[in-house]
Amino acid sequence: MNREQLFGIATDWFTNRGWKPFPFQTQTWTAFLQGKHGLLNAPTGSGKTYALWMPIVLDYIKSNPDYKTKHKPGLKAIWITPLRALSVEIKQAAERVANELETGMTVGVRTGDTSSSERTKQKTKMPDLLITTPESMQLMLASKDYASVFKTCRAIVIDEWHELLGTKRGVQVELALSRLKTVAPKMRIWGISATIGNLQQAMEVLLGPRSEALENSSMIRAHINKKINVISAIPEKMDAYPWRGHMGLHLVKEVADIINKSRTTLIFCNTRSQCELWFQALLAKYPEFAGELAMHHGSIARETRQWVEQAIRDEQLRAVVCTSSLDLGVDFAPVETVIQIGGPKGVARFLQRAGRSGHRPGQESNIYFLATHAIELVEASALRRAVQETVVEDRVPYLNSWDVLVQYLVTLAVSDGFYSDAIFKEVQSTFCYQGMTAEDWQFCLNFITRGSQSLQAYDEYKKVEIEPDGKFKVNSRQVALRHRMQIGTIVGDSVMNVKFLGGGYIGSVEEWFVSKLNPGDVFIFAGRKLELSRIRNMEVLVRMASPSAKAVHASWMGGRLTLSSQMSELIREELYAANTDDMSYELKSLGPMFARQRKESIVPAASQFLIETFKTREGYHAIFYPFEGRYVHEALASIMAYRISLLSPITFSLAYNDYGFELLSDTEIDMQQVLDNDLFSPVHLHADLQHSLNATEMARRKFRDIAVIAGLVFTGYPGKVVKTKHLQSSSQLIFEVFRDYEPNNLLFQQAYRETFEHQLEEGRLLIALERIAQQEIVWKRCDKPTPFSFPIITDRLRERLSSETLAERIKKMTASYMK
Structure with a gap:
């Protein structure tokens, strides 16, 4: 069959459903059938699933003209999704195409939720089209004779690639692809990604920086301008002194009004605890919502989550309070409205959530933004502009994740074993390990066979044996069992x-x-x-x-998200606009707050960096406003405290939020001395970071995750999980051994590198200090706390007081400061 006939089959199928293929869909079909690899950039709800399932099925028809009568068995395509929840829908879409075109192709799912009987069935007879996750993909590579299963595969699609990029799960995918390219040479690699700032780099990471696949690739963009309406819900009474979370639950009535106006509403919270609180608050005030309101987050039982997802599709629910568990790709046609409670801290996350409403080609998305405190309205204004101008974050890919590589090498050794030279070339062709040297590789091989230099005396770390012909192989059944149980890179609290x-x-x-x-x-x-x-x-x-x-x-760790660098920049620009006539309606509504801020201090302009100092009963406060996000401020606060203490001995307690940080002490800081000594200098940043923060303690905590991924510590069998404190102490012991006897150990060094690069965002910190160096520093001696400083002070109080006493305390403070 030629391409015209194949396209005829596809177009007829679309016509029978009352649809017409989009140009980006036909472009993808063409590129795929030409044997190209590529990246499809398309918004949620635009028909991207059919853009790739269709050509996969057409390719089968092309290679098997008697497809209606003769079925060619064997795996033909793999679809990798980051979320198990999406697999049901992807399967339905694939089955629709395969069955209605009478191909006789079977579709199967292989995730952590797949039953053991289904897995056994797949071992003897693989489905034609398989939907799986990065972890399950690695498990398949850990099974005997995997090469014969994959050799017939002609396509692999990585869905939601922007979500995997910049994570260790993304590195897992890179490694799996490096192996499959060799095992299935005819396989085409395609990624699907929403808009991110570095799309070209995303394609490089997917296909390999110097690969033939990259040279024979297409970047296809769906130019669908989906209209997103961002509406800020502004309360009637604006307190000039807002505090963290103050406007959250106060807006229950506004949320109820929005729910009553829509068919179905998704209410997004940033944390699971906030999700639980909002669910209770809505039911307490509006008991009539009982039975029509549900909750969805990652810690709720799978059956309940699946029931909620189906109930949304069947329009049995009016509203669902949820977290990022419903961020991605789950296709809910009835959802008309999305509510975002509090700042989502990133443009991409906000767009993703907005796309959950009007989830059909050509429909508009409506998203309401509810600020939990007044300054968050600046965030709302920034997000609206970002949506208009499509400003989206970059996703920074990982480099040299030795823990993931060590795990992968044991995976290969558990299945059929591997030869060093062949795998070295494959691993080096990936983006993550492109800079790997022969010494680094030798370290990884030594690590899996001898347990690295300092652990040679312990047999439990000698997992892999080298056979006489040079093959690396795991021969112990117990090692293989333990390894299969621990495959993955998501390490949470127990x-x-x-x-x-x-x-x-x-x-x-x-x-x-x-x-x-x-x-x-x-x-x-x-x-x-x-x-x-x-x-x-x-x-x-x-x-x-x-x-x-x-x-x-119930509450969970990992609570608060931090501002992305693009989001910080947008917020600064919005704040600077508060000094001009070019103000959005959100900024205009903050008029009383800005007036109060100017009365006590200033609203900084683009060329200014603001520092405020004042005295309260608690002591002397110095507050700095870089507007760079929580993590950067945490590091900056420590560096400033350290540098000031070098000038004169002083003790501080620190507080920070997304907008600024506070140094509180019982003696006054000589701020003139701080300015004269240029304490915001980016010079010696790395050394000062190590001195000011307990970098070793942070690296030690980071090392626990690395030790789990690299298989240095075992997390336990089902039903007999090892307690977190035991995991922590085992990994700490190994950390101490490496620190004292093997400081050049790559895993030990990785713990420090990840602490500085990912946790403290050292690169972003450097850029912030360089920016401050260019600005005029404005130091304001204030008589009392300002509206800008108020959320930071109350954030520190929150750590010490229960929410009841906190609310009363803030009410008193507000009253006294407003006098």
Whole structure:
């Protein structure tokens, strides 16, 4: 069959459904059938799934003209998705095309949710089209004779590539692709990505920086201008002194009004705890929502989540309170409206969430922004401009993740074994390991065979044996079993399953939260009040508590997101605009706050860097406003405190949020001395960071994750999970050994590198200091706290006071400062 006939089949299929293919879909079909690799850049809900399933099926028809009567068995395509939740829909789309074109092709799913009977069936007979995740893909590489399974594969699609890029799961995908290119030479590699700032680099990472695939590739962009309406919900009464989270639950009425106006609404919260709080608050105030309101986040039982997803599709629910668990690709046609509570901290995340409404080609998306405190309205204004100008973040790819490489090498050794030279070339062709030297490679091989230089005395680290012909192979069944159980790069806090005493799984909470509870204590989780009965085998056994019982909300670590660098820049530009006539309606609504800020201090212009100092009962406050995001401020606060203490001995307590940071002390800082000594200089940044922060302690914590991924510590068997504190102490011991006896160990060095690059964002810190060096430093001696400083001060109080006393304390403070 020629291309015209194949396109005829596809177009007829579209016509029968009342659709017409978009230009980007036909461009993708053409490129794919020409044997090209590529990256498809398309917004959510634009038909990107059919842009790639269709040519995969057409390619099969082309190579098998008798496809209606003769079926060619064997795996033909793999579709990798970052979220298991998406697999159901992707499967439905694939089945629709395969069945309605009468190809006889089978579609299967292989994820952590796949039953063992289904897996066994797949071992003997692979489906034609397989949907899987990065982790399950690695598990397949760890099974015997994987090469014969993959050799017939002619296509691999990596969905939501922007989500995997810049994560260790993305590195896992790079390594899997490097192997599959050799095993299945006819395989075409395609990625699907929403808009990111560095699309060209995203394609390089996907295909390999110096590969033949890159030379024979296409970047296809769907020029679909999806209209996104960003509406800021502005409260009638604007407090001049906003504080963190102050406008959150106060806006329950506004949220209820929006729910009542729409068919279906998704309410996005940034954290699971906030999600639980909002669900309770809406039901408490509007009991009529019972049965029509649900909650969805990653710690709730899978069955419940799947029920919620189906109920949205079937229009049984009016609203769902959710977290990023519903960010990606789940296709909900009935969703009309999205509400974002609090700043999403990044443009890409905001666009992704907005795209969940009007999830059909040609439909508009409506997203309401609810600021939890007044300065967040500046964020709302910045986001609206970013949406108009499509300013989106870059995703920075990982380099030299030795822990992921070590895990991958053991994976290959567990299955059929590998020869060093062949795999070295493949690994070096990836983006992540393009700079790997022969010495680095030798370190990794030594590590899996001898347990690195300082652990040679311990047999448990000698996982891989070198056979007489030079093949690296795992021969121990126990090593293979343990390794398969620990494949993956997502390392969280140890989680414990929550179950009713009579059975019935509710979800999972983190170990540290449960460790603070005693039997009889009541906590709110998954929308229910639960009384802790006892803890047994890492399971939290509960019974329903009385509705009137006093309860605490379940909470999770990793709570707060931080501003992306693009978002910080947009916020600064918006703030500078507050000094001009070119103000958005959000900024105009902040008029009373800006007036108060100017009365006490200034609203900085583009050329100014603001420092405020004042005295309260707590002591002497010095507040700095780089507007660079929480993590950068955490590092900056430590550096400033360290540099000031070198001038004269002084002790500080530190506080920071996304807008600035505070140094609080019981003696006054000589600010003139700070300015004269140029303490914002970027010179000696790295050394000062190491001195000011306990970099070793941070690296030690980071090393726990690296040790788990590299298989240095074992996380336990199902039902017998190793407690977090034991994992921490085992990995700390190894960390100390490397520090004292093998400081050039690549995994040890990686812990420091990741601490500085990813946690402290050292590169961004340097750029911020260089920017401040160009600005005029304006130091304002204020009589009392300013509206800008208020959220930072109250954030520090929040760490010390419970929310009840915090609200009362802030009410008093507000009253006294407004006098």
